[in-house]
Amino acid sequence: MVPQWSILLCLPAFTWTTMLRDRQALGSGSPPLDPRTSLTDKARQYFTAEELAKGRAYARGRYLLHGVQMALTLGFLGLLILSPLSARILDLSASVAGGRVWLTIGVFGLLLALLYDAITFPVNLYGSLLREHAFGLSSQTFAAWAWDYTKGALISAVILLPLLMLLYAFIRWDPVRWYLPTWVIIMLMMSLIAELSPILLDPLFHTFRPVQDQGLVERLRALTDRAGLTVGPILEIDASQKTKKTNAYFAGLGRSRRIVLYDTLLAASTPEEVELVVAHELGHWKRHHIWKGMAISAASTLAALWLIARLLTAAADSGRFGFTHPADPMTLPYLLLIVFVLNILTTPIHVAISRSFEREADLESLRLSANPRAFIAAEVKLARSNLADIEPPHAMVWLLYTHPPVLERIAVAEAFQVRQGQ
Incomplete structure (x- = not known):
């Protein structure tokens, strides 16, 4: 549960981990689907009217919350840039820093983060806890949620505030080419976090243990x-302490x-369905x-940092x-605004690449398992347990979906099933 303000500091470098560790349901590719009227018929083949309505209500409320979060972020950054508030906080x-430049940057970033979290906390609380309870998806108490939220904020501060101070040290060192060492540090840090997170960070939020079903373990090892x-341990995470959703991931x-x-x-699926998810x-x-993904992220991060450097110089020259x-240090809100806007503009590209990867991964999963019926069953169960929007608006898919919609995934498995003659 990492606060959004922290992601703004190095958002482009999160692209590859987001694409590959998104903990939503399976993604897949499919041939063109039938017209919209037949989509409804297809949806009713696998889901009840109540499931369709509940998934639609849940997902579309999330779309609205996403828009509210974006509006709050934009308004917050705009207020910092256009009002005396930023200067007073600086x-x-x-x-507090006693005039020390490097410490002033750190304190400034921390105060902005605390203010942003205070503004967005009600939305985060409602969206990730209260609303999840309302839809029967959360099993977490407020105290447990608040402790996770606090741990996420502390981890973000420990990692990102030193990086923020280092960023401004690079800018002071070379106001024109600071983006080059910054790019190197960001990519190294993201690779290091991806490597160490399963060992150092994930256990702070969950308890892990080896999967107890040895038959399933042998089945997954054979897969x-x-x-x-070659993979390391096959672990079970105590997700039920926080959510009723189902999933699996590589870390x-x-x-x-x-x-x-x-x-x-594990509790809701057959071994065949678990095998399909893996x-x-x-x-x-x-x-x-x-x-x-790492190559795309490296290139896009370098391009974004170069553009940010140019815009920052132009803004400074204009006065x-x-x-x-x-x-x-007064450039920080402006820098964050650029990153935020770039993220909005490039998200459709990032999620389109992610959907392409997910389609390829689904095809590989069907080839590895040769079990399209289990694929369909797993996809239906995941959609039900996670309250997926079975017929999402096309605009939302284009803007936000890292995975193709459920019916596309099912269509792939059905086509594979026909080719197998099942």
């Missing part, structure tokens, strides 16, 4: 052998690589998505925003 930061991938790189299964998934994740590795040098 003066307070300098006083990974067929895929030609880590190299020696820290492991398979993690929600205990809710086969999907194996599909990402067979198609080298992690390396492709219109209360600062005349890129290293002035």
